[in-house]
Amino acid sequence: MLPVTFGDPLNFRTERLQFEVVDFAGSYHSILGRPCYAKFMAVPNYTYLKLKMPGPRGVITVGTSFKAAYQCERANCELAASLVASKELADLRKGMPQSPKEVPKDGHQGASEGSGPGGATSKPRRTRRR
Numbered sequence: 001m002l003p004v005t006f007g008d009p010l011n012f013r014t015e016r017l018q019f020e021v022v023d024f025a026g027s028y029h030s031i032l033g034r035p036c037y038a039k040f041m042a043v044p045n046y047t048y049l050k051l052k053m054p055g056p057r058g059v060i061t062v063g064t065s066f067k068a069a070y071q072c073e074r075a076n077c078e079l080a081a082s083l084v085a086s087k088e089l090a091d092l093r094k095g096m097p098q099s100p101k102e103v104p105k106d107g108h109q110g111a112s113e114g115s116g117p118g119g120a121t122s123k124p125r126r127t128r129r130r
Contacts (some may be wrong), residue, residue, distance in 0.1 A: 004032075006040065011057040015039045025079060027071075 005014040017036055037044065042053035050063040 004036070006042075006051075006053060006062055007055055007060040011055045011060060012042060013053065013055050059105060093100065 001016040001018050003014050004017045005012055007013055017032075019030060025096060036042070040053045042051050044051050048063070049066065049069055050061055051064075053060050
């Protein structure tokens with residue numbers, strides 16, 4: 001349980017929230033969801049990027065700018081793209097031979113000759129020149 005405070009020195013609220021710690025890369029420091037909103041009796045407004053809750057001396061409003069939200073979204077997209085790219089690279093490396101002895105002696109990794117859909121009787125296809 002960690003204390004979380006919203007507001008300014010004249011009008012603030014502090015509640016203790018339980019956080020789940022996860023081990024993955026992310027652009028957020030924390031994600032506050034329904035348990036936080038319920039504990040603070042907060043109402044999020046996603047259109048105006050505001051979070052409002054009752055305080056001891058009136059309504060506490062927490063907000064951000066559209067520019068900051070856009071920069072955060074771009075950071076999320078860049079992070080997601082880099083994670084996908086690194087995963088694809090790791091998968092490609094798994095599929096590649098690790099040493100020269102894993103490559104067949106004829107140098108081809110595909111099917112052996114005569115093992116195609118037509119079997120040993122299949123003929124090579126001719127291509128037309130343009």
